[in-house]
Amino acid sequence: MACASVHHQIDQISSSLDGDFNIYPLVPPCTFNLKIDLIKYYLDKSVSKNDITILAYGLCHPRIKELLMSYGEEVVRLKGSNCYEMFLGTAQYKTYHKKAFWILNKPFLTKFKKDLLSGFDLKTKNGRMLIEDSYKKLLYLDFKDDPLDKEFIKKFADQVYLDYEIHPTDLSNLRHLLEEAIKSATPCRSPSSSKTHMETPPISEIKRILEELDEIIYKIDINSRKVTYINPQVEFMLGYTPEEFMKILNEELQVPIYHPEDRNYVLAKRYKFILDCLNLSIKEVFRIEYRMKHKNGETMWVEEKLFPILNKDGRITSFVGKIADITKQKALNRTEFYKDLLLHDIKNIFNNIKSSLHLFKVWKEDANKSEKREEMIRIIDEQLERGTSFISNVRKLSEIDAQDQIIKSVNIKTMVQNEIKYFQSRFQEKSLEINTEIPSEIPKVVGGDLLEDVFENILINGYLHNEKEKVRMWVYLSKIKKNGKGYVKIEIMDNGVGIPEERKKQIFERKKIITKNKSGMGIGLSLVQKIVASYGGEISVQNRVKGDYTRGSNFVLLLRES
Structure with missing residues (x-):
C-alpha cells in the first residue's frame, strides 16, 4: 500500500524485485481528505489476499499509529515520518526540515x-501570509525519469510567494527501505490458502450463526410479501420476541416501532425496492438508515440492508434483511465531526488573525503603510465576526443532532417578508433589487426558528457571489403536491456567477476549509441542508436560466404544510 505521492516510485522499484506485487494507492495523499477507514479497508484487503503487507505511508494521519497497533506483525511500515524522509533519508530530510523548507514532489x-491549495488555505490572502511566515523556501524533489517542467515549478513558487530550489533525487533510499521491510515482514497467509475448498456449513450451524449475530436477521417470502423468519437477536436489540416482531412487521400488530418522522419514508422505500427487484429484475442491495423505537420507548439509530436471494437460474426466490444498531457509531461520527470543526476551522481563524497581527507589527513604524495597517485591522475584525458566526452555527448544528430544537407551525409568508426587509437594510454596498411573488393563500409550514438562518444564508450567498453592478434577486412562493403531500415551494433566484453542473452535487457537503466571506455563515450550505432535512423538507439548486449556469442560480426549498 502506498501514499499517492510515492505510488509511481514504489511501482518502479517493485517491478525490478522478485515476486508478485499488488499495489494499492491511498488517494488523496497525506491527510487532506483521506479517511482512516479507507486505509483500514485496504489494509484488511491486503492482509487477507497477500502473503505480506508493506505500508509506504508516513505518520501524516493522526490515527495511523493507533490503527497499525491493531495489526501487529501483519503490517510493516516503511521507516520515515513522511514520504520525503523516505525519499531523502533521515539526515538529509532533517537538514531541509531545520531550514524550514516546504518539500514537495510532482x-x-x-x-x-487542488487538494494542496485547499489543504493549506492558499486561496486566501491570509493563507498565503501564513505560508510566508511558516516556510522560508520551496524545495522540489526532481526525479530524472519523471521530470516536471521547471516553469511549472516556478509558477507554483510565485503563487505561494516563496523562492524555490530543485533537489535531484533518486530511488536508492526508497529502494533500500522497501527491501528492508520485505525482509523483516512475517508471512501471515499461506500461499495455497486461496485454493482452499470452501465448505458449506450444515443447516444447524447456519441457524446457530444467525442466533449468535449482533444484528436482526429477517426473511421475506416473495409470494406473500410477508416476513417468515426473524432471529432471536431482536429481543436483545428491541425488546420484542421474534413472534411479536414478525407480527408487527406484517402489520398484524399496530405497534409504533418506527420514529414517526421516518415511518412512511422507510416503508415506502423498502416496498418500492422489493417491487423494482421483482418487476425490473434489479439485483442491487437496499440500504437505509433511520430511527426505531425500543419496546421501552427509547429511540435508536439503525441501518437496514435488504438482499435479493437468487436460485441457480438467477431468479429471485426470497429477500433476506438485516438491521444493525448504529446509535454508538452515529454518536462517534458526530464527535469526530465537531472535533474536526473546532480543531480545523477555529485554527484557521486564529492563524489568519496571527498573520494579520504579524504584518501589522512589521508595518507599524512605516508611515507609507497606513492603508495596509487599516486593511489588517479590517481583516482581524472580519475574522472575529467570522468566529462568532461559526460558534453560533456549531450550536445550531448540535441542537439539530440532539433533537433539542422545537418543531412548530411557521407562518412562512411573514417570515420570508421580514427576512427580506432585514437583508435589504444590512446590504447596501451594491445596488440591490429583490422581486417577490408571495400569494396570500400560502399555508403555514413545519419548521422552527432555524428556518430564518436558512433563508438568510441563501440570500447572503446570492449577494456575495455576484459580480454585477446591480444585484437582482427573485423570491417566489407557491403551493405544490408531491407524493400526495402538500408542500410550500420557495424559489430564491439571483443574477450572480452561478454554479457549474459538476459542483451542484457538492455544494451541500461539509467543506474542510471555510472560505472567507463577509457575513460568513461558517459551515454554510451543509448547515442549510441539515436544517431543512431536520424539518422533513428538501433543498436543491438549479440554473436560473435553463442550460446556462452563468446567469445565476435558483435555490428551491420544499417545506411540508403544517
Whole structure:
C-alpha cells in the first residue's frame, strides 16, 4: 500500500524485485481528505489476499499509529515520518526540515494541486501570509525519469510567494527501505490458502450463526410479501420476541416501532425496492438508515440492508434483511465531526488573525503603510465576526443532532417578508433589487426558528457571489403536491456567477476549509441542508436560466404544510 505521492516510485522499484506485487494507492495523499477507514479497508484487503503487507505511508494521519497497533506483525511500515524522509533519508530530510523548507514532489503540483491549495488555505490572502511566515523556501524533489517542467515549478513558487530550489533525487533510499521491510515482514497467509475448498456449513450451524449475530436477521417470502423468519437477536436489540416482531412487521400488530418522522419514508422505500427487484429484475442491495423505537420507548439509530436471494437460474426466490444498531457509531461520527470543526476551522481563524497581527507589527513604524495597517485591522475584525458566526452555527448544528430544537407551525409568508426587509437594510454596498411573488393563500409550514438562518444564508450567498453592478434577486412562493403531500415551494433566484453542473452535487457537503466571506455563515450550505432535512423538507439548486449556469442560480426549498 502506498501514499499517492510515492505510488509511481514504489511501482518502479517493485517491478525490478522478485515476486508478485499488488499495489494499492491511498488517494488523496497525506491527510487532506483521506479517511482512516479507507486505509483500514485496504489494509484488511491486503492482509487477507497477500502473503505480506508493506505500508509506504508516513505518520501524516493522526490515527495511523493507533490503527497499525491493531495489526501487529501483519503490517510493516516503511521507516520515515513522511514520504520525503523516505525519499531523502533521515539526515538529509532533517537538514531541509531545520531550514524550514516546504518539500514537495510532482504529484502535489499536478494531480493533487487542488487538494494542496485547499489543504493549506492558499486561496486566501491570509493563507498565503501564513505560508510566508511558516516556510522560508520551496524545495522540489526532481526525479530524472519523471521530470516536471521547471516553469511549472516556478509558477507554483510565485503563487505561494516563496523562492524555490530543485533537489535531484533518486530511488536508492526508497529502494533500500522497501527491501528492508520485505525482509523483516512475517508471512501471515499461506500461499495455497486461496485454493482452499470452501465448505458449506450444515443447516444447524447456519441457524446457530444467525442466533449468535449482533444484528436482526429477517426473511421475506416473495409470494406473500410477508416476513417468515426473524432471529432471536431482536429481543436483545428491541425488546420484542421474534413472534411479536414478525407480527408487527406484517402489520398484524399496530405497534409504533418506527420514529414517526421516518415511518412512511422507510416503508415506502423498502416496498418500492422489493417491487423494482421483482418487476425490473434489479439485483442491487437496499440500504437505509433511520430511527426505531425500543419496546421501552427509547429511540435508536439503525441501518437496514435488504438482499435479493437468487436460485441457480438467477431468479429471485426470497429477500433476506438485516438491521444493525448504529446509535454508538452515529454518536462517534458526530464527535469526530465537531472535533474536526473546532480543531480545523477555529485554527484557521486564529492563524489568519496571527498573520494579520504579524504584518501589522512589521508595518507599524512605516508611515507609507497606513492603508495596509487599516486593511489588517479590517481583516482581524472580519475574522472575529467570522468566529462568532461559526460558534453560533456549531450550536445550531448540535441542537439539530440532539433533537433539542422545537418543531412548530411557521407562518412562512411573514417570515420570508421580514427576512427580506432585514437583508435589504444590512446590504447596501451594491445596488440591490429583490422581486417577490408571495400569494396570500400560502399555508403555514413545519419548521422552527432555524428556518430564518436558512433563508438568510441563501440570500447572503446570492449577494456575495455576484459580480454585477446591480444585484437582482427573485423570491417566489407557491403551493405544490408531491407524493400526495402538500408542500410550500420557495424559489430564491439571483443574477450572480452561478454554479457549474459538476459542483451542484457538492455544494451541500461539509467543506474542510471555510472560505472567507463577509457575513460568513461558517459551515454554510451543509448547515442549510441539515436544517431543512431536520424539518422533513428538501433543498436543491438549479440554473436560473435553463442550460446556462452563468446567469445565476435558483435555490428551491420544499417545506411540508403544517
